[in-house]
Amino acid sequence: MSTDNPAVSDFRHQRILRLATTQPEVRIRDLAQKLGVSDMTIRRDLKELTDQGLLERTHGGARLKAQGNTELALGHRLQRQTHAKEQIARTALSLIQDGDTIALDASTTTLYLAHLLAGRNVHCLVTGLDAANTLSQLQVPFTLIGGTFHPAARSFISGLFNDIQGRLHPDKVFFSCMGYTSHAGFTDAHLPEVSSKATLLSTGKQVIALLDHTKFGQQAVATITRMHSVHTLITDAPPPEGVTRDITLHHTELIITP
Numbered sequence: 685m686s687t688d689n690p691a692v693s694d695f696r697h698q699r700i701l702r703l704a705t706t707q708p709e710v711r712i713r714d715l716a717q718k719l720g721v722s723d724m725t726i727r728r729d730l731k732e733l734t735d736q737g738l739l740e741r742t743h744g745g746a747r748l749k750a751q752g753n754t755e756l757a758l759g760h761r762l763q764r765q766t767h768a769k770e771q772i773a774r775t776a777l778s779l780i781q782d783g784d785t786i787a788l789d790a791s792t793t794t795l796y797l798a799h800l801l802a803g804r805n806v807h808c809l810v811t812g813l814d815a816a817n818t819l820s821q822l823q824v825p826f827t828l829i830g831g832t833f834h835p836a837a838r839s840f841i842s843g844l845f846n847d848i849q850g851r852l853h854p855d856k857v858f859f860s861c862m863g864y865t866s867h868a869g870f871t872d873a874h875l876p877e878v879s880s881k882a883t884l885l886s887t888g889k890q891v892i893a894l895l896d897h898t899k900f901g902q903q904a905v906a907t908i909t910r911m912h913s914v915h916t917l918i919t920d921a922p923p924p925e926g927v928t929r930d931i932t933l934h935h936t937e938l939i940i941t942p
Contacts, residue, residue: 696721696729704739704748711745768896768920771941773797775918776858776894780806784855788815789881790839791860793894798824809854811880813838827852831880841880857888860895863902866926869910871903878906890915897921911936 696719703718704710715726730746733739739746773796780786782805788794790812798815801808801824808826810816813833819826829852831840859881861872870893872878885891885908893914900923911917911930916937923931923938931938 709747769793769796772894775941787854787857789859793860794858841876856890862904863899865903868903870908873904881908892916
């Protein structure tokens, strides 16, 4: 039976989750050394975090439960694949011309792009609270498309969103998602968020997907769109053969970051 102080174990759980967001897998022995506790204590921590649906066990450790129907909070997603997202955002920036109206979904990769827009002659349509705050600080003109607030993604969704967004026609729409497979297309976990993204994409003259290489082969619960609706795909490494086949078949432009 554990005699852990709840505050101490909670702090340890947060440390474990932070480590899990920065690497593919956390190992029991490594965690025990980093946190100064026994292997048994770490095993108990991992079981508790697994029972809460935050981790999934592996042989000798655990990893963040980020596939399938699990939607990670924005704070966790911001810490994943940070270098790749920065590179993808910088490449996306090169596609934006002065005078463009651009739309950004509430993904973390487009938030990186929002941080790069200082001094650009553009108007942004945004669906995420953090992108709106960023653009406000950078003094970049923007319109926040309202709706019901979705805390996990810090975004605005639902019927009101769809009604407003359907009347807007941006030059370029930038989006990301949880995964892409040839079978299901571009997918995400939260059904209202999927509906809102699909509406956003349907209004743009150009649709540009921003996906780091870890998204290929991952499938969430619902399809946002398929490759035939995407004009450009920016990623940080050559995609798998099946994805490359889809890109070629549908004449989607593929850009791999330097």
